[in-house]
Amino acid sequence: AQTVTQSQPEMSVQEAETVTLSCTYDTSESDYYLFWYKQPPSRQMILVIRQEAYKQQNATENRFSVNFQKAAKSFSLKISDSQLGDAAMYFCAYRSRGNLIFGKGTKLSVKP
Amino acid sequence: GAVVSQHPSWVICKSGTSVKIECRSLDFQATTMFWYRQFPKQSLMLMATSNEGSKATYEQGVEKDKFLINHASLTLSTLTVTSAHPEDSSFYICSAGPPGGKPPQHFGDGTRLSIL
Numbered sequence: 001a002q003t004v005t006q007s008q009p010e011m012s013v014q015e016a017e018t019v020t021l022s023c024t025y026d027t028s029e030s031d032y033y034l035f036w037y038k039q040p041p042s043r044q045m046i047l048v049i050r051q052e053a054y055k056q057q058n059a060t061e062n063r064f065s066v067n068f069q070k071a072a073k074s075f076s077l078k079i080s081d082s083q084l085g086d087a088a089m090y091f092c093a094y095r096s097r098g099n100l101i102f103g104k105g106t107k108l109s110v111k112p
Numbered sequence: 113g114a115v116v117s118q119h120p121s122w123v124i125c126k127s128g129t130s131v132k133i134e135c136r137s138l139d140f141q142a143t144t145m146f147w148y149r150q151f152p153k154q155s156l157m158l159m160a161t162s163n164e165g166s167k168a169t170y171e172q173g174v175e176k177d178k179f180l181i182n183h184a185s186l187t188l189s190t191l192t193v194t195s196a197h198p199e200d201s202s203f204y205i206c207s208a209g210p211p212g213g214k215p216p217q218h219f220g221d222g223t224r225l226s227i228l
Contacts, residue, residue: 043203045222
């Protein structure tokens with residue numbers, strides 16, 4: 001069975017600084033997708049970034065980028081120039097054929 | 113704008129009543145929708161997969177008679193919590209994706225269910 005592990009329950013970053021959130025996963029499949037979702041206090045699930053496993057190039061979305069290491073089964077999220085609005089729970093998720101499998105989440109605090 | 117609409121966003125009701133939550137895909141036809149449950153400060157746990165025109169597939173440990181799922185059309189899935197009790201209080205959230213199973217999945221805004 002696939003599993004997703006986020007080893008950092010909480011992280012903190014100074015405004016305008018850079019922070020990296022860790023995620024590892026376990027799977028025997030070769031074709032899958034990985035995602036980072038943001039959940040602010042409103043509890044909406046907001047897609048931050050996604051990565052197709054067959055693509056070697058790391059995905060980027062403005063201030064958000066990933067470091068995808070397929071062999072190591074690692075999928076970390078880097079947030080550059082952190083903003084107060086980035087404060088939220090961040091969930092790493094894995095998907096192959098159907099539903100998403102989520103990690104336990106990392107609570108990110110941003111200090112002004 | 114939102115591509116998945118979930119209603120209601122907040123429900124408070126007495127123990128023993130049944131509560132229906134709707135999940136609609138607005139911009140696409142969704143043959144499959146997913147229902148998740150989230151306890152405070154925890155991750156999302158998949159409850160069931162809703163398939164249009166057929167029975168839902170429930171995850172291990174989820175009572176199918178307690179959580180009734182109906183996916184009667186390509187744009188609507190409903191979750192009914194039957195004879196709700198305080199332990200059913202939680203945050204329920206649905207998701208749906210484009211046809212063919214391609215990502216990404218889009219989430220509804222969730223329903224906060226409080227049983228008194």
